[in-house]
Amino acid sequence: MTTPESSTSSNFIRDLVAADRAAGKHGGRVVMRFPPEPNGYLHIGHAKSIVLNFGIAHESPGGVCHLRFDDTNPTTEDPEYVQAIQDDVRWLGFDWHGKIFYASDYFEQLYAFAIVLIKKGKAYVDSLTADQIREHRGTLTEPGRDSPYRTRSADENLDLFARMRAGKFSDGAHVLRAKIDMRSPNINLRDPILYRIRHAAHYRTGTAWCIYPSYDFAHPLSDAIEGITHSLCTLEFEDHRPLYDWVVAEADTPHRPQQIEFARLNLTSTVMSKRKLLELVGKQLVTGWDDPRLPTLKGLRRRGVTPEAIRAFCEHLGVAKRDAIVEMQLLEHFIREDLNKRSPRVMAVLRPLKVILDNYPEGAAEELDAVNNPEDVSAGTRKVPFSRTLYIEQDDFREDPPKQFYRLAPGREVRLRYGYIIKCVSATKDPRTGAVAELHCTYDPETRSGSPQEQRKVKATIHWVSAPHAATATIRLYHPLLLADQSKLPAEQDWTRSLNPQSLELLTGCLVEPSLRSAAPGSRFQFERQGYFCVDSDSSPKALLFNRTVSLKDAWAKVEKAQHKSQR
RNA sequence: UGGGGGAUCGUCUAGCGGUAGGACGCCGGCCUUUGGAGCCGGCUACCUAGGUUCGAUUCCUAGUCCCCCAGCCA
Numbered sequence: 165m166t167t168p169e170s171s172t173s174s175n176f177i178r179d180l181v182a183a184d185r186a187a188g189k190h191g192g193r194v195v196m197r198f199p200p201e202p203n204g205y206l207h208i209g210h211a212k213s214i215v216l217n218f219g220i221a222h223e224s225p226g227g228v229c230h231l232r233f234d235d236t237n238p239t240t241e242d243p244e245y246v247q248a249i250q251d252d253v254r255w256l257g258f259d260w261h262g263k264i265f266y267a268s269d270y271f272e273q274l275y276a277f278a279i280v281l282i283k284k285g286k287a288y289v290d291s292l293t294a295d296q297i298r299e300h301r302g303t304l305t306e307p308g309r310d311s312p313y314r315t316r317s318a319d320e321n322l323d324l325f326a327r328m329r330a331g332k333f334s335d336g337a338h339v340l341r342a343k344i345d346m347r348s349p350n351i352n353l354r355d356p357i358l359y360r361i362r363h364a365a366h367y368r369t370g371t372a373w374c375i376y377p378s379y380d381f382a383h384p385l386s387d388a389i390e391g392i393t394h395s396l397c398t399l400e401f402e403d404h405r406p407l408y409d410w411v412v413a414e415a416d417t418p419h420r421p422q423q424i425e426f427a428r429l430n431l432t433s434t435v436m437s438k439r440k441l442l443e444l445v446g447k448q449l450v451t452g453w454d455d456p457r458l459p460t461l462k463g464l465r466r467r468g469v470t471p472e473a474i475r476a477f478c479e480h481l482g483v484a485k486r487d488a489i490v491e492m493q494l495l496e497h498f499i500r501e502d503l504n505k506r507s508p509r510v511m512a513v514l515r516p517l518k519v520i521l522d523n524y525p526e527g528a529a530e531e532l533d534a535v536n537n538p539e540d541v542s543a544g545t546r547k548v549p550f551s552r553t554l555y556i557e558q559d560d561f562r563e564d565p566p567k568q569f570y571r572l573a574p575g576r577e578v579r580l581r582y583g584y585i586i587k588c589v590s591a592t593k594d595p596r597t598g599a600v601a602e603l604h605c606t607y608d609p610e611t612r613s614g615s616p617q618e619q620r621k622v623k624a625t626i627h628w629v630s631a632p633h634a635a636t637a638t639i640r641l642y643h644p645l646l647l648a649d650q651s652k653l654p655a656e657q658d659w660t661r662s663l664n665p666q667s668l669e670l671l672t673g674c675l676v677e678p679s680l681r682s683a684a685p686g687s688r689f690q691f692e693r694q695g696y697f698c699v700d701s702d703s704s705p706k707a708l709l710f711n712r713t714v715s716l717k718d719a720w721a722k723v724e725k726a727q728h729k730s731q732r
Numbered sequence: 733u734g735g736g737g738g739a740u741c742g743u744c745u746a747g748c749g750g751u752a753g754g755a756c757g758c759c760g761g762c763c764u765u766u767g768g769a770g771c772c773g774g775c776u777a778c779c780u781a782g783g784u785u786c787g788a789u790u791c792c793u794a795g796u797c798c799c800c801c802a803g804c805c806a
Contacts, residue, residue: 173746173754201806237805253733294804303802305734339804349735351802360804365785379806403736410793425737432743480755486738487799494744494756504769539769570767579765613765625765628741693766719767 175483177424181220181394190393190419194227196206196220197265197392198233198253199383202367204438205453206252207460208474208495209429213665215478216426217396218258229258231391232265236382238366246367248453252461267386268368274377275329277385277415278340278358282321286414287358288314289324291343300346301354304491308346309352328361331374335361340375346412348367352407356380384408388417395421398428399485429481430489433644434459440659446601449660456711457667458644467642468688468698468713473502503688503696508536508543511581511627512676512691512710514639516555518602518631521586524552529630532613534582540578548677550583555675560626561603563591565591568723570623572603579625581692585611628694634675637708639697641669674710681705688713 185192196217200210202404221229231253235241253260281287290313292300303306316324328338340359348354358381363374384407387395401423408423435441436459444450444458453460456467464474477498481490511534529551537543556572565573572578577587584607594601610617647664676691682705683689688698695715703709 176785180776203806234806238782296806298802301802303734306802307734345790351735354802362804376804378804383806385737386739399737400800401806405736416760427738480744484738488744491743497756500768509766511767535765538766568767581765582767585765618765622765624767627766652796690766690768693768695768716766716768721767723767 173479173482175224176485176486177216177396177426177483178220178223179393180424181224184393185224186447190391192226193391193393194221194224195391195393196227196229197387197390197395199232199244199267199386200249201234201237201240202242203237203240204245204248204442205248205460205462207436207441207458208431208464208477209436209459209467210252211256211461211474212429212478212481213396214253214256214258215475216483219479225473229260230263230265230392231260232386232390233267234383234386235266235268235366235368236377236379238362238364238376241367243367248462255465256461257475265386265390266368267305267382268366270382270386270389271369271377273389274382274385277281277417278325278377278381279322280416281342281358281414282325282340283318284414285318285652287321287340288316288343289321289328290314290339290355291338292338297357302346302353304351307348308351310346311341314343314346314355317574325359328375329373330357331363333361337361342381342407342410342414344407350402350403352380353410356407380404380407381411384411384421384423385417386568387421387423388412388415388419391419395422395423397425399425399487401425425485426483427485430487431459431495432489432492433646433648434492435645441661447660449663456640466701467711468503468696469499470502470688473499476502496714500696500716503690503713504719505535505539506537507688507690507696509538509627509692510533510677510680510689511548512637512639512674512680512694513555513557513627513629513634513690514671514674514694515558516629516673516675517558517561517600519556519586519628520602521552521554521607522589522604522606526552528552530631531687532582546679548582548679549630549633550580551630551632554580554626554628555631555634556580556603556626558600558626561588561591561599561600566724566727569720571626572605572624577622579611579622580607581625581627582613583628584608584613585620585622588618615668627694629675629677631675633678634677635681635708637674637676637680637710638692639671639674639710639712640700641671641712643667643669674711676708680708683708690716704729 165343170594198214198217220226288313292311300309339357341355341357345351346354357378359375362376365371402425405423412420446682454466456463477495531547532550534548560571563572572588574588577585579585586605588605589604591600591603644664645667647662683699685699685701685703691697696713697710700709700711
């Protein structure tokens with residue numbers, strides 16, 4: 165299926181899975197899993213994991229990848245997230261082929277495994293308080309101490325555990341612990357907690373249970389139950405691997421999955437931790453989980469990013485064990501690369517400046533042919549109305565043009581995209597502010613696009629809209645969520661103070677070509693010379709609303725920046 | 733100063749004892765009715781010190797630096 169050209173780059177996990185399969189390990193089967201806890205929305209970091217897990221499964225003959233909800237904590241989970249996660253995985257382009265797995269479906273089996281451990285003397289009920297347990301755990305450098313309840317008999321443990329399940333105790337009264345080694349240098353092995361009492365309704369099992377298994381117990385066993393062959397997780401779980409292996413071994417499951425860790429994705433100038441994302445949404449620092457400034461899949465989607473771009477980005481990233489922070493520019497590159505091929509071009513003026521063509525007949529209008537997508541001839545052409553009064557971008561005129569500024573200035577010529585060459589005659593100013601109010605220009609009738617005499621060359625071509633025909637729109641521009649320079653902030657300061665107060669820029673009174681009047685929410689366009697935009701879900705024909713997905717690369721901005729620098 | 737991991741261009745990543753490659757970025761050029769796209773060229777890296785070897789980014793030893801772990805979260 166994967167051709168040499170399109171094949172994804174190899175990485176240590178892909179290689180290991182392939183080697184296991186070739187060696188006939190696990191009977192040559194490849195069973196992966198993506199196991200989110202339904203306590204939040206998926207973000208681009210999850211996308212890396214999804215692409216890896218589903219990708220490896222898909223490229224392995226007979227391979228499968230389970231979608232499993234790791235729902236062992238009733239107090240944080242919600243069906244809203246279960247639905248959102250499924251939507252997002254599907255939107256990203258992956259399919260779990262029907263069955264969805266839930267750790268909560270294994271509660272009964274997990275309970276039985278706990279009984280097995282208790283009978284083997286490998287687990288005990290501890291009746292210390294949470295504080296006491298912490299004290300007994302020791303520190304990074306000091307060993308822990310055994311709980312006085314560690315030596316309870318199997319019968320007593322069995323009885324206590326049964327009564328825990330039966331709801332005879334209040335939250336925190338007892339826990340079930342693995343009996344491993346309180347002196348282990350690995351803190352995860354100092355009798356980790358397997359079950360805790362939580363009198364809380366679970367979104368799936370309701371009040372059937374008041375004891376819930378912990379991650380360290382439920383996860384390896386869920387993997388074993390499902391026949392997962394390779395259980396991928398992030399680096400912070402490396403220390404848990406001995407425990408993962410211990411649980412599976414002591415529970416004596418017929419199948420033994422293998423945990424493999426890799427570095428999670430970090431991106432510059434954004435936040436990815438669940439805690440921070442939750443805080444942004446909770447404190448209404450953003451408009452919701454789908455705020456286009458967020459790296460959530462919902463946010464990226466609303467912003468106009470395609471699943472193809474995200475997948476290409478993730479495939480390109482590679483998988484390794486070293487911590488890494490990927491530059492946002494790399495994501496933007498993949499977004500542009502994808503959008504460039506598929507987006508129809510259109511003209512829109514974000515910050516309008518009125519232009520009157522003095523020698524163009526008043527009341528007249530004509531239709532010009534415009535190419536929809538130079539990257540895709542099959543996209544065809546469209547008609548764009550032209551008239552005596554136009555709007556161009558304020559940035560495309562300078563009264564006193566700097567060096568290398570090729571655009572319009574008094575006495576200078578420029579081509580109007582798909583139209584004529586025009587020459588600026590004069591600029592009138594607002595008497596109060598001194599700002600340029602409108603331009604008077606003349607057009608050269610010989611230079612209409614497509615006409616035989618159009619050979620004349622000018623330095624620049626600019627976009628425009630016809631004043632009487634244009635539609636009004638509101639456009640949102642997005643800037644980095646975080647301030648560029650994080651280093652100046654004291655480490656212990658409230659992190660939200662490092663948020664960029666200008667992350668959302670709202671432009672009203674933008675003028676777009678009339679073909680956009682009927683644009684459907686979700687559709688994407690390239691606004692020529694400016695960037696990729698999509699119609700927001702709140703947009704309507706009466707109140708057009710666009711989101712800028714990503715800007716086009718801007719060579720002039722670089723020149724200008726360099727000029728500013730050299731002036732200093 | 734316990735344990736577990738990791739160090740390759742500015743960033744991400746390949747390499748599996750034999751000329752350190754790719755991508756993003758940056759710089760320069762070509763082309764252009766998008767200062768877009770495309771094309772061409774360039775830039776910059778093996779944490780340090782020893783050792784083994786004809787040969788070390790790769791193997792060994794000793795350091796240095798970075799990350800993770802002391803939830804009844806996952």
